[in-house]
Structure formats: C-alpha cells, structure tokens
Amino acid sequence: MGFFDNLLLSADEGITGLFAQWNIYSSVIFTFLAGFVTYQIATRQEPDTHPFLLARQAQASPVRQPGESPVYRSQAAPHGMPLNAGLGVKDPGASKWSRGRDGDLRDIWRQAIAGVQEEGPAQGTKGRILTVEGVQHVVEHSLDDLTRQINLIGQHILDQGGNRVAIYLPNSVELMATLFACAFYNLTAIILPFDQSADAVISMLRRSAADTVVTAPGSFPFDVVVKSYSSLRQLIWVVDEGSKHMDWNEVPEGTGGSVNVSTWQDIFSEAPVTSGKELPPLENQSEPRDVTIFWQGKPGETEEMVRFTSANLISAVAAQLFSVPTVKRIGPSDLFLPADSLANTHTLVLTLAAFYSNASVAFNSAAPQAANLSIAATGISPTIIAATPAALLTTHQETTKTFSTTVAKDLHWLQTRSLKDGIFPESGFLPNYYQSAFRPTFGTEPGKLRLVFAAERIGGDTPKLSSSVLSDLRLYTGARIIYALTAAKVAGAVAQTGFYDYRVFENEKQGCSHFGPPTTSVEIVLKDKDGYKNSDELSQGEIIAKGPCVAGKVASLGAVGYIRDDHTLAYA
Amino acid sequence: MDYVQQRVAQEAAKEGGASSALFTPLNFLLLGLVLYTTVSFLKPKAPITLPKEEPAVVFRTFTPRTLLPYNGENGQPVYLAVRGRVFDVSRGRNFYGPGGPYENFAGRDASRGLAKGSFDEEMLTKDLDGPLDPLTDLSRDELEAMAGWEERFLEKYLVVGKLVAVGDEDKEESKE
Missing domain, CATH: 3.40.50.980 (Rossmann fold)
Structure with a gap:
C-alpha cells in the first residue's frame, strides 16, 4: 500500500474510532448545540436603527473660527438649512400643502381641544387631563x-x-x-x-x-x-x-x-x-x-431670571416632537406625567409637546419630590414620564438590590447585551420572562411605561447619570430613555441622547453619560477656555448654544464640554 | 469494495459497544464546539466607529500677499477672493487651478475680473501691499454679474477666510 492509502486508512480508523464513542451524553450535547444555534438564528433581530447613525450623530461644519470648534448640528438639521423654529400650524381653511405658521402657546391649546387633525382612525381623538x-x-x-x-x-x-x-x-x-x-x-x-x-x-x-x-x-x-x-x-x-x-x-x-x-x-x-x-x-x-422663567442653580444661589419669547418655547416644543421617531411618536394613546418641576423649561416644553400631540396629561403636585419612579407614578399608569435624575438614580439603586439571584443577574446581563447590539428587548421569551419576573411596576398597570425623559441641569445640583445606569434603567423600566442637557438660557434641551441610542461606555468623564447630538433647534460651538483648547483633533471648551430656542439667540452655557468621536456632546 | 467489506468486518469484530462515560474525546470535542458557538454568539459586538472626518478648516484672515500661495500649484488648495470673502475653490481645480481658464484668479482677489467677465491679468490688483480694490467704478450690470458669481460660490464652495489689505489684519470686522 502506498503512503496515501495508509493515511486514508488511519484517518478512516480514527474517525470511526471517534464516532464509535458516541453515547447518550454526546446526543444530549449535540441536541443542545443544535437547539442553541437554531434559537439564536430564529430570534436574530436587526438593530433598531442603523449603527452608522449612532456612530456619527451630529454634523460638523467644514470651517471653524480660530479658537473655536466647528459648529455642530443635528443630522436632521443640516448646515445651511434653518433650524427647527416652529410647529407648522395650519389654520382652518389653509391649503393642505402650505407650510403653516410657527405658532405660539395659543395654538398648542387650540390643538389640544381640537383633537387629532390627521385623517385616520385616531382623527378627532382628544387627550384627557388628569390630576x-x-x-x-x-x-x-x-x-x-x-x-x-x-x-x-x-x-x-x-x-x-x-x-x-x-x-x-x-x-x-x-x-x-x-x-x-x-x-x-x-x-x-x-x-x-x-x-x-x-x-x-x-x-x-x-x-x-x-x-x-x-x-x-x-x-x-x-x-x-x-x-x-x-x-x-x-x-x-x-x-x-x-x-x-x-x-x-x-x-x-x-x-x-x-x-x-x-x-x-x-x-x-x-x-x-x-x-x-x-x-x-x-x-x-x-x-x-414673553414668558419669564427662573432657573434654579445650586441651593442658596440666586435664581437666574430668563425671559423666553413665545417663539423660543415653540421652537423647543417642535424640537422635542421631532426627537421622537414618527413610528413611536407621542399620540392620543399616551399618558404623559411631568414628574419634574414645571418651572423647568425642559419639563414645561415636554408637557406642551404632549398637549400638542393630543396625549393625555396627568398632574401630580407631589411628583417632582417623589423619591423614585413608582412613587411619582402613583395612582396612574403613565406611558411617558419626565423624571428627575434623582428619582431615576434611586430607582436604579433600589431595583439593582432586587436583582440578587444568579438567574436575575444573568438574564439582566443577556438583556443588556441585546441593548448593546442596538436591539431593545421588547418581545420574545426572555424579555417577557424578564418583564414578569423581575421588572418593578411603575404605575397601576405593568408594562405601560415606554419613554422616560430626564435632564441634567448645567449649574444645578442634579445627580449625573452614566450610560451604564441609563442602560440598566432601560431594562428596569422597559422604557427608552432620552437624557438631555439643559441650561438656563435654552428652552427645552440643548442636546439629548437619541431615542434608539442604547450604547454603554466605560470610563465616562464625571461619571456622566454623553448628551447625544444637539436638538434640531440648536447648534453648538465650543470656545477655548482655560486648558481646553480646540485643535484639528479635539473639539472642546465652553459650550455656546445658538438657535431659535435660545433666549437672546446666542448664549454661553457656563459649562465646559467636548465632542466625542461619535459627535455627541459630553462634559469635559 | 473489498476494502469496505474488510473494514466493516473489522469494526464488527471490535469488542463492546460505545462507552457510557461523559468525558470521552468526542464529547470533549462537542463541548468545545458548544463553548465556541456560545461565546461567538453572546460576545457583544463592539460599537461601530466611523473614520474621523477631515478636520475643519480654520477660518483665516488673509492679505493679498498671504493669499498668493494658494494658487493650486505644488498641491496647494486653490483659493480666490470675491469682495473680501475667500473661497476654497479646490473642487473646481480644473477651472480655477493651474492650466484652467480662470487660473489667473487663483490666489488673488477676483472681484473685478468676475464683474467684468474678463480673465486678463490687468483685472487683478497689482500692488499686493496696497489697499483692496474698492470696485467703485463698476457699472450696475457689472456689480450684478459679480453678485451672481458670489451667490454661486456661496452655494458651491466654502468660505475659508476673509481678505483684508496689508495692515488691516487686526482691525475688527465692522460690517456683518
């Protein structure tokens, strides 16, 4: 026999010998393997948004001034286009194709009492207002x-x-x-x-x-x-x-x-x-x-008085409405709970946005002081909450304590992995089990909450939330979270995380998550300050906001930030 | 065929059935496969990062003399100025760069030439250290032509700086 014949024979004998060892355990292991691969492939999901959209979230201007960063804008409000200034209110009798007025606060109430105008099953539905x-x-x-x-x-x-x-x-x-x-x-x-x-x-x-x-x-x-x-x-x-x-x-x-x-x-x-x-x-x-608002800094500091024009507020409302994707937009089936003080423009603007969307709105005078989300949502089942970061942080701490068993921790880890892949675990065997076994109930009915707004206040004493806390909270609440940066002179938010952005980062500066790209009614530029100098590689410095929702059109926000590689704003 | 028969007989002659132990080499192999698939399925994917964008051009203040090198030669970008605004026309290198029909304008104040529709040398301001061309002698039509060019440039090209006369660099911009 030649060399190859020998080789083939020994291979034959080896393989036969190996498979001769097949026993009941082998069958069990193989069945498990086949089942696991089938499950993974069958339950495979596309990310909620294209990963490229998260990899670069804002547009930088191609030219910058010396001592400044490029101007950053939301991808949805490109350079050379006007920023989002109004609601496009169409008066009765106006052409369907007309652009519509920017509108003012009166139009928000008119819309609230008129009900949904768009044709469809929800036409004419009005929101309810609860206390x-x-x-x-x-x-x-x-x-x-x-x-x-x-x-x-x-x-x-x-x-x-x-x-x-x-x-x-x-x-x-x-x-x-x-x-x-x-x-x-x-x-x-x-x-x-x-x-x-x-x-x-x-x-x-x-x-x-x-x-x-x-x-x-x-x-x-x-x-x-x-x-x-x-x-x-x-x-x-x-x-x-x-x-x-x-x-x-x-x-x-x-x-x-x-x-x-x-x-x-x-x-x-x-x-x-x-x-x-x-x-x-x-x-x-x-x-x-105008509407005058007092911005509370740290306790003991004098409140900063800011005069917002009606146009400022309306532009901020328009930007918030835009920030929620069309398929998930706020509508008559939502119940919005402002669980942060309405004296904050962020909460006020969101409430106005809810009115304008014909969502139901519930008021609870004790909610802004509520220690956690369950207390804030007492008596009702909100679908959208504007919560204080303090309440969210307490909710996080309290809920983390309840995840003590290995099963709970592993399941939480699995769900977090899904979030990291850009998929919000909403349905399926594991998410359903997670929901029924571990998730705390916020409000009177479980599983209703779908969106949480929270805002960091520049110069305020709000606790900062890191991206891993936000990720945990997404799972604990079953709701997407939009975390915003707010400042005294800007109505609504300066920048906020994307609806579909669930990424988690290690080693965040100041233990604080990034704030996403600027909203569609703001553009930001960073000015050299102290040790923070702009260069071709790095955009950092004092945050300056411009746009229709900024009181006085341009304002320095009194905080130092930098632009990360994914073009999101974060504290430096 | 002989071989197959021989092998079948050989295997049939072997003693005993399969072992019932968990830790046979085959089971190790299968367990290894399970481990590998699990890890490769469950390992979180690293978030996608896009390559960094070209850094933004810093807005500069040019004088006729410092603008001069930006004529497209030796791999330089092509800049030209219209009424004090410096445009980066590198994307239109075929027109404004070396060898192009408008090459005289590269690195220069092109206002007068564009207004008059002429690409000749004499349209350019000779004295690079003197004041900028005041353009006061232009007719209405010529001014209109220049505004048209300016508008097109603003649409197509980036404004990367402003042009001031030598000695005026530090003066604050009064208009705008």
Whole structure:
C-alpha cells in the first residue's frame, strides 16, 4: 500500500474510532448545540436603527473660527438649512400643502381641544387631563371646563388691570391654565419655582416686576409679601376642594388694603354658565408675550431670571416632537406625567409637546419630590414620564438590590447585551420572562411605561447619570430613555441622547453619560477656555448654544464640554 | 469494495459497544464546539466607529500677499477672493487651478475680473501691499454679474477666510 492509502486508512480508523464513542451524553450535547444555534438564528433581530447613525450623530461644519470648534448640528438639521423654529400650524381653511405658521402657546391649546387633525382612525381623538390627588384619587378635567377657566381667569386678570402674572403653583392643571390664559389675554407669564423661602419669592417678584400672583394658600407668604412688595395689585388663590368653603377673599386688617384678592373657584363659579366658552378669535390676535422663567442653580444661589419669547418655547416644543421617531411618536394613546418641576423649561416644553400631540396629561403636585419612579407614578399608569435624575438614580439603586439571584443577574446581563447590539428587548421569551419576573411596576398597570425623559441641569445640583445606569434603567423600566442637557438660557434641551441610542461606555468623564447630538433647534460651538483648547483633533471648551430656542439667540452655557468621536456632546 | 467489506468486518469484530462515560474525546470535542458557538454568539459586538472626518478648516484672515500661495500649484488648495470673502475653490481645480481658464484668479482677489467677465491679468490688483480694490467704478450690470458669481460660490464652495489689505489684519470686522 502506498503512503496515501495508509493515511486514508488511519484517518478512516480514527474517525470511526471517534464516532464509535458516541453515547447518550454526546446526543444530549449535540441536541443542545443544535437547539442553541437554531434559537439564536430564529430570534436574530436587526438593530433598531442603523449603527452608522449612532456612530456619527451630529454634523460638523467644514470651517471653524480660530479658537473655536466647528459648529455642530443635528443630522436632521443640516448646515445651511434653518433650524427647527416652529410647529407648522395650519389654520382652518389653509391649503393642505402650505407650510403653516410657527405658532405660539395659543395654538398648542387650540390643538389640544381640537383633537387629532390627521385623517385616520385616531382623527378627532382628544387627550384627557388628569390630576392625581393623594395615592389613589384621580380627577379628570373636562377640556371645555379648562377652556372656560382659561377665558375667565384671563379676562378677570385683565379686568383688574393685571399685566405681569407670577405663577407660584406646584405642578398642576391650574399652572398650565394660567400660562394659557396669559397667552390668550395678552399678559406676561412669570413662572416661579415652587416651594421657595419667603425672601426668595419676594426677590423673584421684585425682579420680574409682577403685579399679579396666582398661587395656592399655605405656600405663599401673603402677609410678608404684601408688607414688603408694594407693587402687588391682585392675588388669586387656587384653593382645593377641602377648603373651598372658607372666605379667602377676606384680607386681614391692616395688611394689603390695595391688593385685590379672589379665588380661582369663585371666578369660575360666579361667572354666568354660558360665559367664557369661546377662546379669543384667531384673527387679528396680538403678538404673543414673553414668558419669564427662573432657573434654579445650586441651593442658596440666586435664581437666574430668563425671559423666553413665545417663539423660543415653540421652537423647543417642535424640537422635542421631532426627537421622537414618527413610528413611536407621542399620540392620543399616551399618558404623559411631568414628574419634574414645571418651572423647568425642559419639563414645561415636554408637557406642551404632549398637549400638542393630543396625549393625555396627568398632574401630580407631589411628583417632582417623589423619591423614585413608582412613587411619582402613583395612582396612574403613565406611558411617558419626565423624571428627575434623582428619582431615576434611586430607582436604579433600589431595583439593582432586587436583582440578587444568579438567574436575575444573568438574564439582566443577556438583556443588556441585546441593548448593546442596538436591539431593545421588547418581545420574545426572555424579555417577557424578564418583564414578569423581575421588572418593578411603575404605575397601576405593568408594562405601560415606554419613554422616560430626564435632564441634567448645567449649574444645578442634579445627580449625573452614566450610560451604564441609563442602560440598566432601560431594562428596569422597559422604557427608552432620552437624557438631555439643559441650561438656563435654552428652552427645552440643548442636546439629548437619541431615542434608539442604547450604547454603554466605560470610563465616562464625571461619571456622566454623553448628551447625544444637539436638538434640531440648536447648534453648538465650543470656545477655548482655560486648558481646553480646540485643535484639528479635539473639539472642546465652553459650550455656546445658538438657535431659535435660545433666549437672546446666542448664549454661553457656563459649562465646559467636548465632542466625542461619535459627535455627541459630553462634559469635559 | 473489498476494502469496505474488510473494514466493516473489522469494526464488527471490535469488542463492546460505545462507552457510557461523559468525558470521552468526542464529547470533549462537542463541548468545545458548544463553548465556541456560545461565546461567538453572546460576545457583544463592539460599537461601530466611523473614520474621523477631515478636520475643519480654520477660518483665516488673509492679505493679498498671504493669499498668493494658494494658487493650486505644488498641491496647494486653490483659493480666490470675491469682495473680501475667500473661497476654497479646490473642487473646481480644473477651472480655477493651474492650466484652467480662470487660473489667473487663483490666489488673488477676483472681484473685478468676475464683474467684468474678463480673465486678463490687468483685472487683478497689482500692488499686493496696497489697499483692496474698492470696485467703485463698476457699472450696475457689472456689480450684478459679480453678485451672481458670489451667490454661486456661496452655494458651491466654502468660505475659508476673509481678505483684508496689508495692515488691516487686526482691525475688527465692522460690517456683518
């Protein structure tokens, strides 16, 4: 026999010998292998978005000024095009193809009461407006009643000679109604952060030159304010059901003789039933007035007063609406819960966006202080929450503790791997098991929550969230998370992470996730500052924002950032 | 065929059936395969990174003299200036670069030439250290022609700097 024959024979004998060892264990192992490969191939999913879109999220301008970085813009708002400035409101009778007006706050309420305009099964659907009181009690407000309240309150303030209206209320439907009343009745709204010391309130009233205050009894230091702030002309108490019977109009002797005191409920109930049903007409309406907002820095610092034009806010609303992909957009089937203070433009803008999308909105005055998401969502089942980073961080810590078993940890690891591959684990055997066995319930029904907004505040004392915490939270909540960078002079967000961006990074600076690309209504540029110098390789420095949602068009945000390789903004 | 029969007989003659042990070489092989497939399926893919973009061009202030080298020769980019704005026309190298019909404009202030529709040398400002061409003697049509060119340039090319006369470099831009 030749050499090859020998070789073949020994190969034959070897292989036969090897397979002669086949036994029951081999069959078990082989079955497992075949099953595993089949499962992997059968459940294979495409990433939610193309990975290239995450690999470079913003567009850099090809030319930069000396000492500055290139100008960065969202991929959806390329250089040379106008930034997203308006809602494209189409008046009744306008051509279907017309561009539409930018709109103002009045158009948001008009849209809310008109219902969905687009043709389709949802046409005409309106959102519901709810107030959560205590743990279980949920009150629904009829939109017609709210329209009447907006009209009557606006008219009342106007009749009493009011002009600059300070709103000192917790998150409530009255806060939004007063804001809309100011928009419709040509008044300047001033939104004060709630729960401040008497001195802070007086200082804010003085700086904003308010002549009217809408507030709730018990929280507003009436006597002190009347004594030390003589420009106050009128005051409207928003009293709750329980204390409605008391005579709030009575002004204590010797104090505030010149202040006209009334209650929200009286203005509403004493007016003829037929009055105030129609909003002021659209034709020949006056230019919208500014909205003044106080930005809270670290505790003890004086609040920064910022005047936003109506156009600023509207542009921010448009950018937020744009940030949610069309297939997942906010709609009438959503229930939005602002669980951060409405005195923050980010929360306010999101709430306005929810109104404009005809989503239902629930107000809970205790939600901004809630320690975690479950408490914030008490009594209802929100699908979208604007949460504080503090509540998210607590939720993360509390939930991580419950993942103590090996099974839980491994399953969590598997689901995280899926997220890292760009696939949000929504359905399938493992995600369903994860949902039923480990996920905490937020709200009254499990599995409803689908989107969480959270915002880092420049100069504020919000805790920072890292991308791995955000990734865990995506799994714990079953909701996508949009993490935004917000600043005093920018309505809404400066930059925010993409809806489909679930990537996790190690060693993040300051333990803080990146903030994604600029929104479609902002462009950012980084200016050399201290040791942070721009070069061909690196864009870093003080963050400057420009755009239609920035108060005064351009603002330095007072924080140092850098642009990462994927063109997202992060703290330096 | 003989061989096959021989082998079959050989195998049939072997004693005993398959072993019932877990740790046979075959099972090790299979377990190894399982491990390999598991790891290769479960290993998270590294996020995709795109190659870095070309770094942005830094906006510069040119004088007629510092603009001169940017005429497309020796691999330099091609710049030309229109009314104080310096355009990077390298993408139109065939027209504005060496050997192109507009090569006289490369590295120079092309305002007057574009306005008059002439590519001659005398359209260029001779004195590189003197003031910029004030263009005050141009007719309405010529100014219009120049504005048309400017508009086209703004659409097609990048503005990479501004042109000022020698000695004016540090002066703050007054218009804009």
